[in-house]
Amino acid sequence: MGFKRRISGIIILLILVVGASVLSLIAGEYDVSFRGIFGIIYFKLTGTNMGDFSQIHEIIIWRLRLPRVLLAISAGLSLGVAGTAYQGCFRNPLVEPYILGVSSGAAAGAALSMVFPQVFPQGQLTAFLMALAAVFISYSLATVRGQTPSIALVLSGIVIGALFSALVGIMKYLAADSQLREITFWMMGGLYYATWDDVQLNMAVGLPVLAFLIYNGWKLNILTLGDEEAKSLGLNPQISRLVIVIAATLAAAFCVSTCGIIAWVGLMIPHAARLILGPDHRWLVPGSALLGAVYLLVCDTIARTLTSAEIPLGIVTSIIGAPYLVWLLKVRGRAIYGH
Amino acid sequence: MATNNTLQPGGQVIMKIQGLDFSYGTKQVLHKISLDIKAGRLIGLLGPNGSGKSTLFRCCLGFLPVQAGKIFFGGKPIESFGTKRLASELAYVPQEHRPAFPFTVREMVSMGRTPHMGRQPILSARDRLVVASSLQDVGISHLASENYNHLSGGQRQMVLVARALAQETSLIFLDEPTSSLDFRNQIRIWQTIRKVVNTGYGAVICCHDPNHILWFCDEATIVKDGRVLATGDAREVVTEPILEELYGKEVAKTTADNKPFIYPRSIMESSFARSDDIAVKGV
Numbered sequence: 001m002g003f004k005r006r007i008s009g010i011i012i013l014l015i016l017v018v019g020a021s022v023l024s025l026i027a028g029e030y031d032v033s034f035r036g037i038f039g040i041i042y043f044k045l046t047g048t049n050m051g052d053f054s055q056i057h058e059i060i061i062w063r064l065r066l067p068r069v070l071l072a073i074s075a076g077l078s079l080g081v082a083g084t085a086y087q088g089c090f091r092n093p094l095v096e097p098y099i100l101g102v103s104s105g106a107a108a109g110a111a112l113s114m115v116f117p118q119v120f121p122q123g124q125l126t127a128f129l130m131a132l133a134a135v136f137i138s139y140s141l142a143t144v145r146g147q148t149p150s151i152a153l154v155l156s157g158i159v160i161g162a163l164f165s166a167l168v169g170i171m172k173y174l175a176a177d178s179q180l181r182e183i184t185f186w187m188m189g190g191l192y193y194a195t196w197d198d199v200q201l202n203m204a205v206g207l208p209v210l211a212f213l214i215y216n217g218w219k220l221n222i223l224t225l226g227d228e229e230a231k232s233l234g235l236n237p238q239i240s241r242l243v244i245v246i247a248a249t250l251a252a253a254f255c256v257s258t259c260g261i262i263a264w265v266g267l268m269i270p271h272a273a274r275l276i277l278g279p280d281h282r283w284l285v286p287g288s289a290l291l292g293a294v295y296l297l298v299c300d301t302i303a304r305t306l307t308s309a310e311i312p313l314g315i316v317t318s319i320i321g322a323p324y325l326v327w328l329l330k331v332r333g334r335a336i337y338g339h
Numbered sequence: 340m341a342t343n344n345t346l347q348p349g350g351q352v353i354m355k356i357q358g359l360d361f362s363y364g365t366k367q368v369l370h371k372i373s374l375d376i377k378a379g380r381l382i383g384l385l386g387p388n389g390s391g392k393s394t395l396f397r398c399c400l401g402f403l404p405v406q407a408g409k410i411f412f413g414g415k416p417i418e419s420f421g422t423k424r425l426a427s428e429l430a431y432v433p434q435e436h437r438p439a440f441p442f443t444v445r446e447m448v449s450m451g452r453t454p455h456m457g458r459q460p461i462l463s464a465r466d467r468l469v470v471a472s473s474l475q476d477v478g479i480s481h482l483a484s485e486n487y488n489h490l491s492g493g494q495r496q497m498v499l500v501a502r503a504l505a506q507e508t509s510l511i512f513l514d515e516p517t518s519s520l521d522f523r524n525q526i527r528i529w530q531t532i533r534k535v536v537n538t539g540y541g542a543v544i545c546c547h548d549p550n551h552i553l554w555f556c557d558e559a560t561i562v563k564d565g566r567v568l569a570t571g572d573a574r575e576v577v578t579e580p581i582l583e584e585l586y587g588k589e590v591a592k593t594t595a596d597n598k599p600f601i602y603p604r605s606i607m608e609s610s611f612a613r614s615d616d617i618a619v620k621g622v
Contacts, residue, residue: 087439088440091438091439092439093439093440150439215460216460217460218453218456218460219460221442221446221450222450222453224438224439224440224442225438225450226438228397228400228402228431228433229431229433231400231401231402231422231426232400232402232426232429232430232431232433233426233450233451233453233454233506234422234423234424234425234426234427234453234454235422235423235426235453236422274440274441278441278442278443278446279440279441279442279446280442280446282460
């Protein structure tokens with residue numbers, strides 16, 4: 001796979017992100033014209049009024065749809081990149097934030113700070129620390145005598161995920177009625193409450209993590225070979241894996257604490273991106289970010305336009321993603337089980 | 340590939356192991372191993388399963404910590420080398436395997452350039468040149484764009500040898516590189532390694548077939564129960580009594596076309612022999 005093919009892949013993905021964003025801005029109950037949308041955005045950015053648009057259109061585009069589109073991009077980017085990083089440094093094509101228990105860990109942390117805001121005032125930070133605990137417990141449970149079989153890591157991730165989900169259950173039980181509603185809606189995974197603050201926070205974490213992981217793309221390539229080979233090629237595998245896991249978990253945890261659990265994105269996107277760009281992580285990481293953004297934009301637009309009531313985004317991605325894992329196990333099972 | 344400035348004149352000791360002990364928990368695997376590894380030689384490491392040769396290998400490569408004793412490389416203890424620095428001095432060829440992701444042959448070999456890359460994760464023009472010539476030296480340039488995971492076992496092993504060449508070290512450690520290959524590929528790998536050593540590299544190779552050591556290696560070191568049984572010129576070290584000591588079975592050494600050749604004496608015994616052999620010999 002040459003440089004030309006990869007650079008054109010990235011450019012096409014960029015165009016798709018822009019195209020999907022525009023479609024997502026247009027789609028919805030209220031009809032706002034293409035011209036109208038750009039008039040509003042241009043006005044907000046530069047202060048020049050290009051044409052007439054109504055107050056209600058301004059609210060719909062600037063307060064509702066645009067932050068939601070940007071949050072979809074940021075969430076897709078974070079989940080795609082986190083999935084790619086986990087798959088690379090655990091040498092396991094089956095893992096992603098949800099399967100590793102990271103999402104449940106982050107959810108438990110966020111729920112904890114919703115129910116006990118006096119004790120855990122920093123929602124995102126608590127989510128991040130719990131997510132980090134989840135991934136390290138999963139990994140150490142699955143590692144026996146220095147070996148971490150793919151399936152063992154998936155199983156331990158499911159166990160840890162269940163454990164943290166139970167913790168979320170306890171929080172729900174303890175929560176007051178209004179909190180319960182908040183937790184339940186947020187847990188289903190969705191972008192309906194997207195605000196500019198959410199966008200800023202998630203972009204401020206997602207973009208630096210993306211840059212950091214692109215910079216460490218070569219190290220990820222080396223890590224996929226295993227610890228002894230990585231060491232013989234001049235890389236300290238433990239340290240490299242640690243910093244990469246921390247970065248990926250940071251992006252995933254912030255995404256979960258804003259948007260709830262959006263499962264399977266981190267599994268599907270790296271595979272699809274690998275088909276387009278090959279396995280070199282210097283290309284795969286940015287490719288997964290862009291593809292994840294496109295995928296969540298499309299899923300979220302479907303979620304809010306398919307029926308008159310909104311379908312939670314996490315349900316849409318699960319309906320598509322869970323069969324994907326089954327297909328993956330059927331088709332690539334032999335390679336994954338290690339024969 | 341005369342680009343390496345760390346290549347040493349053959350015969351000079353570049354790695355010195357002194358009184359090396361190693362234990363896994365309470366189980367002592369290496370007992371006071373002392374060994375000189377010379378530059379520019381092909382050195383075979385022979386020993387039965389569980390003799391400790393893999394552990395010795397892993398200590399030399401810095402995978403396992405030195406518990407007692409010393410390992411010097413170029414006069415300095417190997418603990419004093421950073422991971423990256425050590426990787427630019429010692430290369431490792433593992434047994435062929437399938438990585439989790441479908442890298443191309445060129446990508447696999449390029450990874451050998453890691454210890455020479457700067458902070459930027461980008462291959463320089465010189466890196467690309469070294470990768471191309473490594474592929475050529477091993478004779479697999481035509482496979483450069485193939486998916487590594489789709490190659491045959493022998494081809495994959497060749498790629499790993501090419502990766503070690505791209506690392507431009509003075510010494511290469513190979514861990515049983517022929518054990519999962521068919522006869523033709525075994526010979527090919529050995530010939531490739533021999534060719535590489537003849538251009539100035541030093542190589543230490545773990546191996547189970549005494550014939551391979553006799554045919555291809557300059558020197559041999561025999562390890563048993565974590566101790567060095569014998570070391571020196573391969574054809575002087577791999578002898579009938581040594582092999583008997585290692586494998587507990589009677590083996591015989593003969594010559595064919597002036598080349599030494601080892602075979603189990605039992606093929607001459609009636610209970611193990613083919614019936615037609617017995618008829619000819621009249622046993």
